[in-house]
Amino acid sequence: MEADKAPRVLAVASHVVSGYVGNKIAVFALQSLGYDVAALNTVQFSNHTGYGQWTGTKVSAQEITDLYNGLCHSYLDDFDMMLSGYIPSAEAVVAVGNMARELKEKNKGAPSDFFWVLDPVMGDNGKIYVAEDVVPAYKGLIEYADLILPNQFEAELLSEVKIVDMESLKSAIQALHDRYRIPHVIITSVNFSRPGQSPSHLSVVGSSMASAGKPRFFQITFPSIDCYFCGTGDMFGALITARMREAVRAVAGLIDRPSWLSDDSVTGIHLPLARATEKVLASMHEVLAKTRDGMQSVVERTKAGLTEEQRASGTGEQQIESKASELRLVQNLESLRSPSVKFEARPI
């Protein structure tokens, strides 16, 4: 951490009262790593939507803009970084984009270049789960971001390249660098196995472009945990925001350069982006493994606490499963701060 000042991050994502997705992950993860986090919550829901039922309200595009203006008038817009996750409508995506562009302009250069990490939350596994007009709204914004974190399906939507193997994945990343001039890309879940198959390992593939727009690829493979967790993408986003800045600061002068882009002489596996991703995946693997190990006891405890009435109605399996698979962040602070497992970036 800088001697005097904790780096300031603006995190724009959803808030759930109970559990861990969106800003509920981002705020804790970034604070644990020493960041001063401003949290602009795009929704307040009782719990994440994977439970199949929830209550709460969404924030409008106008409210997002108002909150931003409030920050500006109180001299609180001196952010070093921004992380954006789930945004509930196309209008709100545009509002967040305007905010990010203004912040980039204001906080350019000294002492470090403003850096926007954008997770273009649109869908997964071949399905769009936001309003259709959110997709073109994101396409209009990607060029202003510094690092984007699409999953495989979102990378297809943005690049318009169908991804079926490593070659087409590389073409998609090349297309993202070419079309949007986006400096850094990580595809956060690469899986070429057939639907229904459970792969034993998963990969992420990343690239930071060289000056001619040429990609510099790296790949990191890690064991898959056969269990469905919500919030893994949000956890990746929060941790990569923290770790990217750390990895960049380890290279003299790099943090002052536009978009923190390394010299052309640096190859894929030696990128700060690769170093950061290695550390993020190590933390995630530990937290997910420990979450899985604790699931059964949550199921049992919750079932033991049901009232006669709840027991008689016989429903609630989906809610209890969702509760049991909430990420165990608070219990595993050390895994966030200094994970012990190691994964290594490889060339493709």
Added chain:
Amino acid sequence: MEADKAPRVLAVASHVVSGYVGNKIAVFALQSLGYDVAALNTVQFSNHTGYGQWTGTKVSAQEITDLYNGLCHSYLDDFDMMLSGYIPSAEAVVAVGNMARELKEKNKGAPSDFFWVLDPVMGDNGKIYVAEDVVPAYKGLIEYADLILPNQFEAELLSEVKIVDMESLKSAIQALHDRYRIPHVIITSVNFSRPGQSPSHLSVVGSSMASAGKPRFFQITFPSIDCYFCGTGDMFGALITARMREAVRAVAGLIDRPSWLSDDSVTGIHLPLARATEKVLASMHEVLAKTRDGMQSVVERTKAGLTEEQRASGTGEQQIESKASELRLVQNLESLRSPSVKFEARPI
């Protein structure tokens, strides 16, 4: 922490995008001490109101009730504790009270008694800063809480005893035990100096009632830091929630008793409430001292970053001062977790 389960706390308070008051303090402080925190935000403001300007919206009583119902339907209402802070209207105070009473009923007994820490946020220094009807709303609820944390002025409002010296303060606490049967009370800022005088030391005075409703007093005195900080009451509330449970768990069987009330043989300075308060004040003193030490550099950095336009308008002193005095929680995690200074409870 319990072997398998992080204790679950429901924190009901305000949320600010930037800075540290309300739930922005409570969530981080409690999570840092190993608690699984559900955060029900009663407002989302850009920054705290001490800046003199802010934007954002308040949550209605209906929205609070809806969020609570959402939690119940997802089997997420198995809370061990609740902490309530700023609530924006009398209707919302009643909604929070209903929620607390239901949770107390549901989570009674096994494995530990549900415990509600209520900070009756109404005013300070002789001035009410909430709607007038919030005062009777709180008066109707105090009897359901386990621990209340009024400042000296709020203690006067609730007890209807004018506090001018230690004797009248003791009468006020006795009146709170008598009138509301409230088991634990801490008056969080005791100051008998004349208005305008800056005392070198401040006190908190607490009591846990014995079985006959008799108070058991203790007092802790600590050096005053001559500087105005927002959020100190919220920080006290968050930390006492965590530390009270720890202190109670150190006494065999105590956590299973209604309202965690110690045997009559335990005197004031030996109460778990006294142990907890000592630890809270140690953390607070360190964080406040470090915040004060860093203020000048925030003022200078913010002024250096002003645009020509901002500089010409010549305003903003209040905002810049407020920004500089935001509590430095993230930078001082160790002071939250294991403070080194020590303050000791004394009899009165």
